[in-house]
Amino acid sequence: MDVIEAIVQRRSIKRFTDTPVEAAVLDRVLSAGLWAQNHHMTQPWRFTVLGAKTHQALAAANAEVALASMLNVDESARDKVRAGAEAKMLSKPVIVVVSNVLKGSELDRREDFAATCCAIQNIQLAAWAEGLGMQWSSNPMTRHERTYTLLGLSPNTEEIVAFLYFGYPAEVPPAQPRKALSEVMHRLP
Secondary structure: OOHHHHHHHOOEOOOEOOOOOOHHHHHHHHHHHOOOOOHHHOOOEEEEEOOHHHHHHHHHHHHHHHHHOOOOOOHHHHHHHHHHHHHHHHOOOEEEEEEEEOOOOHHHHHHHHHHHHHHHHHHHHHHHHOOOEEEEEOOHHHHOHHHHHHHOOOOOOEEEEEEEEEEOEOOOOOOOOOOOHHHHOOOOO
16 A cells, blocks of 8 residues: 555544454554654654453443543433443454653653654554554543553653554544645745
8 A cells, every 4th residue: 555545545443343453463553653753763652552351441440430520420320321431442452552751851752752643653554554443542541540550650751642442444434624735834935
């Protein structure tokens, strides 16, 4: 697949089939992230592939966090929210948590965050080229203390940037309209 074709055709996939993702395919896709540009070759990204046990625990934590914000709601509604929050997370065949190591000055950390986002974009394009769908999520669980604890990470030394949800697409949404280049670019003399 041509790189421009991959960029233009790539879609965020939110619904997946039950077809398992082979470890070798996931490894190939994640390896594309290693080639992202990064200032001073810091290579700040870290990829944590969740196994079934951790996936289940993250889904349960997601449900508990969703419930914590609900006040004065009857038990039946709480059960519905709990089940929905767990089911949503469990509907993702593979979850990879992407984080970056926090080192150096504020500028270094900003550059490392940007580099990690570049790694994610490489991964998403590689996944698309492999026929694999992906959704890049930075939902509130990426910043929640329970997630850090569950993954054995310290927010003082490593920042969760995203959850990447992988699987084979159950549906591919149509392209969303984009602004014309002329609306976002200007040329200076």
